[in-house]
Amino acid sequence: MEVNISTRNLEVSDRFRDYVSERAQKVEHLAQRVESLNIKVTRHDHNRNSGPEDQVELTVFEPGHVIRAEAQASEKFAAFDMAFDKLIERLRRASDRAKVHRGLHKPPSITEMTARGFSELDVKPVYAGILINPEQRVMKEPQEAQPDFGDSPVVIRRKEFAGNPMSVDDALYHMELVGHDFYLFLDEETGKPSVVYRRKGWNYGVITLS
Numbered sequence: 222m223e224v225n226i227s228t229r230n231l232e233v234s235d236r237f238r239d240y241v242s243e244r245a246q247k248v249e250h251l252a253q254r255v256e257s258l259n260i261k262v263t264r265h266d267h268n269r270n271s272g273p274e275d276q277v278e279l280t281v282f283e284p285g286h287v288i289r290a291e292a293q294a295s296e297k298f299a300a301f302d303m304a305f306d307k308l309i310e311r312l313r314r315a316s317d318r319a320k321v322h323r324g325l326h327k328p329p330s331i332t333e334m335t336a337r338g339f340s341e342l343d344v345k346p347v348y349a350g351i352l353i354n355p356e357q358r359v360m361k362e363p364q365e366a367q368p369d370f371g372d373s374p375v376v377i378r379r380k381e382f383a384g385n386p387m388s389v390d391d392a393l394y395h396m397e398l399v400g401h402d403f404y405l406f407l408d409e410e411t412g413k414p415s416v417v418y419r420r421k422g423w424n425y426g427v428i429t430l431s
Contacts, residue, residue: 222248222249223257223258224241224242224260225257225260226238226260226261227260229263231263233262233297237297237298237301240298240301244301245258247309251316252281256282256283256284257282258279258280258281259279260277260278260279262276262301263276263278264297272295274294275294275297276291276293278304279291281312286395287399288308288311288312289308289311289399290304290311291304291307292304311397311400314394314398384407385406385407386408386409387408388408388409388410389408389410389415389427392404392408392427393417396419403418404416404417404418408429411429413430
């Protein structure tokens with residue numbers, strides 16, 4: 222597995238690189254045919270009262286999958302540990318789901334996990350039930366407070382991915398692996414570009430282009 226470390230606004234020590242390399246061995250044990258682990262460390266300078274904060278983004282690339290996690294803390298070691306714990310949990314989910322292709326067991330679908338209160342993920346939903354309705358009006362949901370990084374220029378990042386057809390359930394699964402609030406995919410049932418997104422509590426929605 223290739224381990225790549227990139228930084229922005231700071232330099233990392235050999236001690237940090239050694240720490241990352243040691244922990245990365247766990248990724249190889251859990252990931253399926255892992256190709257690389259990318260670690261991006263960014264230092265954000267806040268105002269004088271809050272001080273600087275380090276952000277660590279972890280991305281695992283393996284054939285057909287991208288698993289991501291990120292975290293922020295007052296220093297890079299703590300941020301790495303927090304992000305790494307999230308990454309390991311998502312890798313375990315991917316590993317469990319992969320077992321179905323080897324005939325070991327059938328993993329629960331998103332609907333089944335909701336019915337059991339998401340006990341497999343050790344979370345407490347606000348209320349259970351998945352709402353997937355293309356005709357449902359999209360309402361703007363309250364967003365979690367984001368850290369104030371001060372005034373900065375607007376940056377638009379563009380990404381392009383292969384449009385592999387998948388089911389809505391698979392799209393929700395991939396959305397959880399990358400830790401995003403939405404996921405763009407090609408619906409295998411309709412053949413149309415669609416987006417699944419997270420609503421309030423443990424509810425989801427899907428938007429499809431006509």
